[in-house]
Amino acid sequence: MRMLFLLFCLYLLSFACCERFVLYCPCSGRLGNQLDHLLGTMKFAEEFRFTIVLMPFIHYYPVAPLGSISLTAFEDIFDTDMFSNPKQDHGTFLKTISWSKLSKIIPDVWPKESRNLNCLVKIDNEKIISKLPCELPSHLPYNSYWKKLNISFSGGKTLSFAHLTSELHLPGRNRTSVVALLKSPGSSPPLKTEYQYQSHLSWAELFKLKMAEKVPQRPYLAVHIRVASDMAKSCARIKDNPGIFAFKQCADENIPPIEENCVPSANTILNNIYQNLKSFDHIRAVYLATDSYYFVQKQIYAILREKYSNFKIYLNPASTEFGDLYLMEQADVFLGSCVSTYSAFVVRSRRLNNKVVKFIHVSNETEASNGIAKENNRSDL
CATH class of the missing domain: 3.40.50.11340 (Rossmann fold)
Known part of the structure; x- marks a missing residue:
């Protein structure tokens, strides 16, 4: 030896x-x-x-x-x-x-x-x-x-x-x-x-084996929700700095650089999830990856479980950075954060492999200021 x-x-x-x-x-x-x-x-x-x-x-x-x-x-x-x-x-x-x-x-x-x-x-x-x-x-x-x-x-x-x-x-x-x-x-x-x-940058075989049992029920939508306080502070200045962090990936999709597209509210996040589940009606599970677990647990996860009782909704408090990255990259449909460099990695990888990529955003500034979830009238959003 x-x-x-x-x-x-x-x-x-x-x-x-x-x-x-x-x-x-x-x-x-x-x-x-x-x-x-x-x-x-x-x-x-x-x-x-x-x-x-x-x-x-x-x-x-x-x-x-x-x-x-x-x-x-x-x-x-x-x-x-x-x-x-x-x-x-x-x-x-x-x-x-x-x-x-x-x-x-x-x-x-x-x-x-x-x-x-x-x-x-x-x-x-x-x-x-x-x-x-x-x-x-x-x-x-x-x-x-x-x-x-x-x-x-x-x-x-x-x-x-x-x-x-x-x-x-x-x-x-x-x-x-x-x-x-x-x-x-x-x-x-x-x-x-x-x-x-x-x-x-392709996943190591041992890492894929480790993650195999953690892959959600297919077909699934993966959503990256980046709304922690550090991001909120940065996004408050987005009109003065429209190229903030990874926002150019959304600018290339003609998504305007407004605060609601940078650090979206629960209403906007839910609206986008609803829209994508409607557009991709074969989806039967949703995986939520976030840097704000308690916010997502209360404002997103609980509402999705109630609205889509026949779906599998995943939110793991013990998820890892690389684990979330892998599960988002592997998803059938990915709904990412405009501003996050973490989302940007997933976007680049998926586009190389011709996988579906969408971004959390509002269609116009009026919708952003109203903050109304079109398909859910709950006041606690």
Whole structure:
């Protein structure tokens, strides 16, 4: 057994000797943002000929002391084979290695004394860049993330895109072997030119087996309800910032950037569910995914159970981020949040596979201001 392990390590070292690795902290937001940034990082890795390190995802506990996060290995959720075998007609070839594998050979490919943190900037003036500091923030999640990976930095260095481009022309041995970025070079929302990289994100077989017994009765409608207080505060300013978060996905559908379409009321949510159950009359179950469990339990779930007594209505207080993501992506019909980057991941994935996508919204501002559920006159909505 020990011999097999040594042979495995030798294989990784032979793979790594001339490779350039890029790794980063997915520290800019919750899961939806992390998945957005991943697409941009894939494009970056391909453009600069890096082997992309598939970093663990971050989970933030809703109520926890400062510094309390947990990490989920990339390969526990997604199939790493999809990077070398992209789907036909979309997707590209990317060189990848999971953090779990790279960590076994880290001392050989990235000695402690050369572990610099890199801050990437778009400035091309090297004199200015040389004066820019690059330091690891002391706050969550940056400090905790690298600590959990058992990585400490000996220093920091600011890099430009021009510098990375110039390294492409150097012999392999003269290039920087590992570039550890302060944060992802991608953006949220991702650029449309980055959507093609979504095809690499296919569920891992073990994860699908784990989720198999949790899939609702088919055919089912999955609804993502993102209405927590943080979103409500942001959406109050949507007229001044119509491109907020992932709202462009709805703007492309000619859905206006008004507050009710950003953080919808129970009336609007119910109206949309009613409309979709009427339009897709083969549906016999509804799965509710939300960041506001008690609101949905009282204002949505209870009413749906009463109105559709012959339907299965699902609301799971113990659901997980990736679990909800999977069940929404697998649904027969998906009704998403206009503004949520979490919904946006599901939308991109479903559109690649020609699955039905709808958004929670009102048809016009008058309906938004009235807030009347057309098919239900209950005063407690």
